[in-house]
Amino acid sequence: MALISTKKEATRGVWTEEEDHKLSQIIQIHGPNKWKSLAAKAGLKRCGKSCRLRWMNFLRPNIKRGNISDQEEDLILRLHKLLGNRWSLIAGRLPGRTDHEIKNYWNSHLSKKIKMKMKEKQVKSSSSVESQKAEVSIGMEMMVEKGRSEESSSKIDEYSKSNSIGDDFFDFSQEGPLNLELMSKFLDLDQTWFDFL
DNA sequence: AAAGAGTCCAACCGCGACCAG
């Protein structure tokens, strides 16, 4: 069976039901690894990468899709503040959610919400004589926030290295169903991280 | 009703890490 080696040969675009079915079946037999050969075995004209993506984000069992609750949203916001754009780590805290979905949710919903909040702040402060100063401070705040995310990310790496903590420190995916309330409380209590950061 | 603008999300791309030979 010939492997699909060139991008030109590979099918692209939206997956069909038939393709999904073929992929699921072949994964049931061989397991979710060696994606390139799985694609060939399933008779799919897709690259291995595409198959992996499809499985990980849509076909895998126990995946929750859509309807992100307020609790989950709150958790995403807090974790993003702590971890930055490390979507896979954030997803690891939310059982059944994929990094892909969280990233999309962030880009389409949450980033907008944050902008709106910023604007509200701006409107409130613009009524004061200090409006111009406020504008500058909001700009600064946004920069600090951005920097904090990036900085915290690198500090986490640094901390992890010096304390022999891998990314799996944040990965609870192997554990049972996670209590979102507990997680939320944990974040409230976890002042040590902020002390460190 | 139609056209343009805006939104959402699935899929793709590029890069770095890891590993076997």
Add this chain to the structure above:
DNA sequence: CCTGGTCGCGGTTGGACTCTT
């Protein structure tokens, strides 16, 4: 060590759908 293959991640794109004018 070096190299090629594979995997995983985050960023970006493109197209379908919805909303607005």
